[in-house]
Amino acid sequence: MSVRISTVALLMAALAGCNSPVTENRHSGDAQRQARQALGQQLYFDVNLSRNRSQSCATCHNPQQGFVDDRDNGVGGAVSLGDDGHSLGDRTAPTAAYASFSPPFHRNADGAWVGGQFWDGREPGLAGQAGGPPTNPVEMGLTDKxxxxxxxxxxxxxxxxxxxxxxxxxxxxxxxxxRAMAQSIAAFEKTELFAPFDSKYDRYLRGEYKMTEQEELGRTLFFSQQFTNCNQCHQLKATPRAPGETFSNYQYHNIGVPVNAAVRARNGVPLDQVDHGLLNNPQVDDPTQDGKFKVPTLRNVAVTGPYMHNGVFKDLRTVVLFYDKYNSRSAERQINPETGQSWGQPEVPYTLSLKELEDGPALDDRRVDALVAFLKTLTDRRYEPLLEQQQAAN
Known part of the structure; x- marks a missing residue:
């Protein structure tokens, strides 16, 4: 996938200092860091690091689309197509934006697993994640290191x-x-390009943006334990108004996501084959972790669908309604609006995070729409035109 000129221009503008010779920087540490970022930038867009020279990191983590894979691939963009032109993954490519804020994979004081990279945390940091796709046979497909x-x-x-x-x-x-290649890519992924913190929400915190009445209602609902339970998992900072919020506590939960049958029909994985999530992580040997996946950041969530670890839901509003089904007694809320059928059975039914899922009242349509409106304010400034395109298409 070639890089559009506008993307290159954006990168060069954001990282202008990275290409300066080391001797031009008085601080050798800064110069070293910038040089690694500049190298990582080149590697990130290099299709030669795939077997058929057709894919780069940016193919599945496109900077113009919130660092996700915006290709349809015959499955509505739910999962990524491999360099071989026919292999399809079984999990959606998570955004690379704000990924540097996920802590190393570890257990916290309460014994809960936290952090890491990938949906199951199997790599402790960015460099490990960057080193995975090039030699994955269904991704970039190189035979070995x-x-x-x-x-x-x-x-x-x-x-x-x-x-x-x-x-x-x-x-x-x-x-x-x-390892040096992966470390260089990781250095690039730690730059401000991936985490600008310049959304309407960030500007609101700085007094530079006034939320609409609907957005403000959504913000209040999101951070209120009385009305929703969103921030139980999607708040990292101690207070709701703290700057630099990434909207994930980086823990792991099973929220009852059903199998994506459309993807399984295309990628050849049997419908009854279970994705065990966190239990697939070689560091985890505990059946109570079966079917749990890392809580994703909500930064840019409105422009980075499809949603869930397998891309089973297309629309952000659908995701909010999926959560609401655990608290609503309405027959309407038990129906997936995208299919007109029931939501489907959880892939792993016996480890559901029911304490978190059922801790909140049912939401009416006004509150659902308000939450969606608030989530849209988490969109980085450069992706706001994508929201406008969505609105025009609807």
Whole structure:
């Protein structure tokens, strides 16, 4: 997938300092960091790091689309198409935006699993995540790390930069060279481009934006334990008005998401094959964690659908209604508006986070719409035109 000129211009403007020679920066630490970011930027968009030279990190984490995969792929964008042109994943590609704020995978004081990368936290940090897709056979498809390192050495500029940053002998060891590649991509993903904190919500906190009546109602509902339970899982900071909120506590829950039958029909995974979520993480050996997935950030959520770990829901309003089904006795709320049928059975029914799911009253349509309106205010400024496009399409 080629990079559009506007994306390149955006990146170059945001990271202008990254391409300055090391000698031009008085602080060697800053220069080193910026040089790694600049290298990571190049790697992030390099299709040569896939087997058929057709995909880059940006293919499935497109900076123009909230760092998600905006290709339809025959399944409404629910999962990503591999470099081989036919393989389809079984989980949706989560946004790379704000991913750097997920803490390393660990257990907190209460014994709950927290953080990590991927839906199951199997990589502790960004570098581990960046190193996964290139050698995944259903993603970028390189046969092994040695193939990736060989591709890097095809590029004289890479060879020069790698040696300057990681030592003259960096390519003598495949593992070290591959790790350096992943670390460089991770450095780029920690830049402000991925986490600008400039949404209407951020501007509201700074007194630069006045919320509409509907947005303000949604904000009140979101942060109120009396009316919803949203912030039980989607608030990290101690207070609702704290700046830098990422809208995830990075813990793991089973919320009863059904199988995405349309995806399974296309990718060949049997309908009865269970995605065990957190239990697939090799660090976790506890049946009570079966079917749990990491709470995602809600930053840019209005422009990064489809939703849930398998992309089963297309519309953000549908997601709010899905949660409401646990508290509403209305027959209407037990129907998925996208299918006209019941929501479907949870893929893993016996570890549902019912304490969190059932802790709140039922929502009427006015409050559902208000929550959706508030969630739209979490959209970074550069993606606000995508919201306008959605509104025009509807």
């Amino acid at each position: 040695a193939m990736a390192v060989a591709r890097l050495q095809e590029n004289p500029s890479y060879v020069k930069q790698f040696k300057e940053l990681y030592g003259e002998q960096i390519f003598a060891n495949v593992e070290q060279a591959y």
